[in-house]
Amino acid sequence: MARIAFQDExxxxxxxxxxxxxxxxxxxxRRGIQVVVLEAGKRQSTETFSQVPxxxxxxxxxxxxxxxxxxxxxxxxxxxxxAWHCKTVGGTTVHWxxxxxxxxxxxxxxxxxxxxxxGTSLIDWPISYQELKTYYILAERRLGVTRRxxxxxLPASNNFKVMYAGAxxxxxxxxxxxxxxxxxxxxxxxxxxxxxxxCVQGCKMGAKWSTLYTEIPRAEMxxxxxxxxxxxxxxxxxxxxxxxxxVVYRDxxxxxxxxxxxxxxxxxxxxxxxxxxxxxxxxxxxQGLANSAGQVGRNxxxxxxxFAWGIFDKPVHSWRGATLAGVIEDEVKNDPSRGFxxxxxxxxxxxxxxxxxxxxxxxxxxxxxxxxxxxxxNIAGMLINGEDMPRAENRITLNRDVxxxxxxxxxxxxxxxxxxxxxxxxxxxxxxxxxxxxxxxxRVVLGPTPPATHNTCSARMSADPREGVTNAWGQxxxxxxLFISDGSAMTTAGAPNPTLTIVALALxxxxxxxxxxxxxxx
Amino acid sequence: MDQLVTLNxxxxxxxxxxxxxxxxxxxxxxxxxxxxxxxAVDLTAFTSSEGAALLSMARTIAPHDKLDDAAYALVIQSxxxxxxxxxxxxxxxxxxxxxxxxxxxxxxxxERVEALEKIESSAFFQxxxxxxxxxxxxxxxxxxxxGYEGEAFSKGGYLRRGFNNLRWLPEVPTxxxxxxxxxx
Ligand SMILES: Cc1cc2nc3c(=O)[nH]c(=O)nc-3n(C[C@H](O)[C@H](O)[C@H](O)COP(=O)(O)OP(=O)(O)OC[C@H]3O[C@@H](n4cnc5c(N)ncnc54)[C@H](O)[C@@H]3O)c2cc1C
Ligand code: SF4
Numbered sequence: 001m002a003r004i005a006f007q008d009e010x011x012x013x014x015x016x017x018x019x020x021x022x023x024x025x026x027x028x029x030r031r032g033i034q035v036v037v038l039e040a041g042k043r044q045s046t047e048t049f050s051q052v053p054x055x056x057x058x059x060x061x062x063x064x065x066x067x068x069x070x071x072x073x074x075x076x077x078x079x080x081x082x083a084w085h086c087k088t089v090g091g092t093t094v095h096w097x098x099x100x101x102x103x104x105x106x107x108x109x110x111x112x113x114x115x116x117x118x119g120t121s122l123i124d125w126p127i128s129y130q131e132l133k134t135y136y137i138l139a140e141r142r143l144g145v146t147r148r149x150x151x152x153x154l155p156a157s158n159n160f161k162v163m164y165a166g167a168x169x170x171x172x173x174x175x176x177x178x179x180x181x182x183x184x185x186x187x188x189x190x191x192x193x194x195x196x197x198x199c200v201q202g203c204k205m206g207a208k209w210s211t212l213y214t215e216i217p218r219a220e221m222x223x224x225x226x227x228x229x230x231x232x233x234x235x236x237x238x239x240x241x242x243x244x245x246x247v248v249y250r251d252x253x254x255x256x257x258x259x260x261x262x263x264x265x266x267x268x269x270x271x272x273x274x275x276x277x278x279x280x281x282x283x284x285x286x287q288g289l290a291n292s293a294g295q296v297g298r299n300x301x302x303x304x305x306x307f308a309w310g311i312f313d314k315p316v317h318s319w320r321g322a323t324l325a326g327v328i329e330d331e332v333k334n335d336p337s338r339g340f341x342x343x344x345x346x347x348x349x350x351x352x353x354x355x356x357x358x359x360x361x362x363x364x365x366x367x368x369x370x371x372x373x374x375x376x377x378n379i380a381g382m383l384i385n386g387e388d389m390p391r392a393e394n395r396i397t398l399n400r401d402v403x404x405x406x407x408x409x410x411x412x413x414x415x416x417x418x419x420x421x422x423x424x425x426x427x428x429x430x431x432x433x434x435x436x437x438x439x440x441x442x443r444v445v446l447g448p449t450p451p452a453t454h455n456t457c458s459a460r461m462s463a464d465p466r467e468g469v470t471n472a473w474g475q476x477x478x479x480x481x482l483f484i485s486d487g488s489a490m491t492t493a494g495a496p497n498p499t500l501t502i503v504a505l506a507l508x509x510x511x512x513x514x515x516x517x518x519x520x521x522x
Numbered sequence: 523m524d525q526l527v528t529l530n531x532x533x534x535x536x537x538x539x540x541x542x543x544x545x546x547x548x549x550x551x552x553x554x555x556x557x558x559x560x561x562a563v564d565l566t567a568f569t570s571s572e573g574a575a576l577l578s579m580a581r582t583i584a585p586h587d588k589l590d591d592a593a594y595a596l597v598i599q600s601x602x603x604x605x606x607x608x609x610x611x612x613x614x615x616x617x618x619x620x621x622x623x624x625x626x627x628x629x630x631x632x633e634r635v636e637a638l639e640k641i642e643s644s645a646f647f648q649x650x651x652x653x654x655x656x657x658x659x660x661x662x663x664x665x666x667x668x669g670y671e672g673e674a675f676s677k678g679g680y681l682r683r684g685f686n687n688l689r690w691l692p693e694v695p696t697x698x699x700x701x702x703x704x705x706x
Pocket of ligand 1: 015016017018019020021038039040041062084085086087088089090091092093095096097098099100200231232233234267268269270272273276324453454455485486487488497498499500502
């Protein structure tokens with residue numbers, strides 16, 4: 001592993017080691033570029049992942065204080081936990097369930113496709129599908145995505161058989177075990193999925209792609225990576241010419257350190273990324289870095305997510321098998337006659353027994369609540385994963401009344417749902433119910449909106465610098481050597497789970513950064 | 523099950539304020555894990571009758587008739603621990619217990635539900651409810667009762683242990699599924 005001196009001004013500093021940061025680190029180091037990765041969390045491994053659900057949650061989850069406001073369901077149901085992501089080497093790719101669909105071409109042209117929707121801040125992506133597709137293909141190979149490039153699909157689990165039978169009764173056509181970054185056979189030096197269903201607790205087989213045991217060790221092997229764990233970036237500094245030149249952070253002992261940098265890339269997930277930009281205000285940039293247009297933290301998207309549980313009179317044992325390996329894709333279309341724009345997926349889902357009542361069920365107690373629990377064996381599950389509308393006022397801000405362990409203002413997450421979001425959720429809940437009722441469900445229970453797992457668009461790419469934070473390469477409009485390298489840079493949320501797109505954009509950004517470094521543009 | 527039988531016995535040195543105890547019911551799922559055992563939970567914040575009232579409250583909020591009292595006792599043990607560590611929590615619980623009255627545990631289910639509906643918005647009720655969700659379903663007694671098999675990595679996953687053994691619906695055609703690895 002490289003040791004890069006604090007005063008060394010030649011390195012790229014990446015903040016965060018998840019889907020975006022971990023991938024970027026590998027791509028830069030393998031091109032011979034020296035990289036420091038600052039990761040706030042600890043390092044686990046397939047050996048140390050806890051197999052006790054509650055313990056695994058505490059081991060991996062970002063639990064530093066945050067606040068929230070707005071009318072979305074999360075504020076009511078999970079007041080202290082607006083978002084659910086990791087704080088560990090590998091970021092949320094340790095927790096994730098590895099569904100890896102692509103955007104549809106028309107989803108990237110969101111504003112052109114959907115038109116003027118009042119109360120939204122929709123824009124088109126500054127990248128065409130043709131351009132992105134090249135990187136999707138690279139990303140899919142990198143992740144070993146099933147049903148792409150000759151990789152077989154995962155075998156159907158019990159939970160999927162239920163979803164499939166219902167979907168087919170309704171006439172749905174695009175129903176399969178999903179495009180998953182999970183090994184349906186051993187490949188990439190990693191084992192095959194043994195269907196243990198603990199994807200969220202950390203895959204002890206390493207069958208599920210995570211930067212923790214792919215990109216990061218490979219970056220380390222180049223000799224160009226200096227990975228500093230339990231190091232929390234608190235501020236990015238700049239020179240008088242407005243270029244960033246150092247990252248201030250707290251190390252594992254709480255000591256303040258300062259790493260000089262040629263280029264800084266932020267990949268702290270959709271809430272911490274804008275928070276760090278806002279925390280880095282200065283006399284030159286009084287609104288925070290890269291925020292001359294006032295766009296940092298705005299247009300925050302989280303997708304429409306919610307569970308549906310079908311209760312049957314025969315056993316399903318939904319917990320056996322890969323958590324999310326199954327999808328109905330027919331509703332991924334823009335058909336305003338449904339009462340909303342944009343599309344959604346219905347994805348297979350199951351929750352382990354301890355998590356099920358905490359996250360999966362609507363508020364309730366007494367006989368009715370208990371009767372749902374009594375049926376745990378006989379429950380099949382899925383969730384909606386759909387596009388939410390960007391809104392200028394749905395935003396990440398600093399809450400100066402609440403401080404973190406270092407005395408810094410925490411992030412506040414504000415979300416007011418758009419009528420389009422509500423109409424989509426209603427439609428999806430009706431369809432999910434029909435899927436289960438079509439094959440004789442005794443009852444369908446609709447769950448709440450869980451804490452946001454897909455935090456995106458809070459420092460978005462835009463062709464027009466007034467409408468976003470970065471250009472099409474994640475390079476901030478204001479500061480040429482400051483990059484956004486995670487889901488924050490996505491322009492809109494679309495219907496797909498975000499991570500494949502985050503990885504594709506990181507691969508593309510790495511090419512751009514190394515090219516620009518070679519020609520001394522940055 | 524050692525979890526229960528030794529349930530905070532090491533805390534016995536401290537002065538205990540109450541005790542919850544019971545016998546593992548023959549034929550209950552718990553009997554499979556702890557045959558013929560007695561269990562006891564020492565309370566350090568609550569009296570025995572307060573413990574019994576809390577247990578009855580837990581049984582009303584999450585009524586699983588055939589689930590052993592021992593599982594509910596784990597919830598009480600956990601709130602007892604919280605209350606003995608923090609004076610405000612203890613105060614909240616004591617006041618909450620006073621609000622449901624001394625005859626709570628002895629009254630009928632419908633009376634208990636009625637009493638709880640009256641205090642549903644209180645911190646006392648909500649703390650108990652969340653505690654039940656956190657503790658009641660995350661222990662071996664509950665796993666056995668609800669048929670949840672938990673962690674399977676140590677047993678080779680569910681690949682050969684029934685992940686696709688559902689037979690009451692048609693099989694998924696190969697093109698929408700995927701090949702089973704050899705031997706599965
Ligand atoms: C339960 C669950 C299931 C999911 N399933 C799927 C799925 O099936 N498909 C899909 O596409 N996506 C899924 N996701 C979402 C997916 O995990 C994220 O989209 C992805 O990991 C985001 O990548 P990222 O690089 O933006 O951030 P992350 O992967 O979260 O990485 C960010 C890292 O940055 C670190 N960090 C943050 N701030 C700082 C700082 N100031 N200093 C130092 N380090 C910092 C954090 O500790 C973290 O490790 C799921 C998420 C969850 C929680
Ligand atoms: S189901 Fe497959 S991917 Fe998920 S944890 Fe198990 S082996 Fe890993």
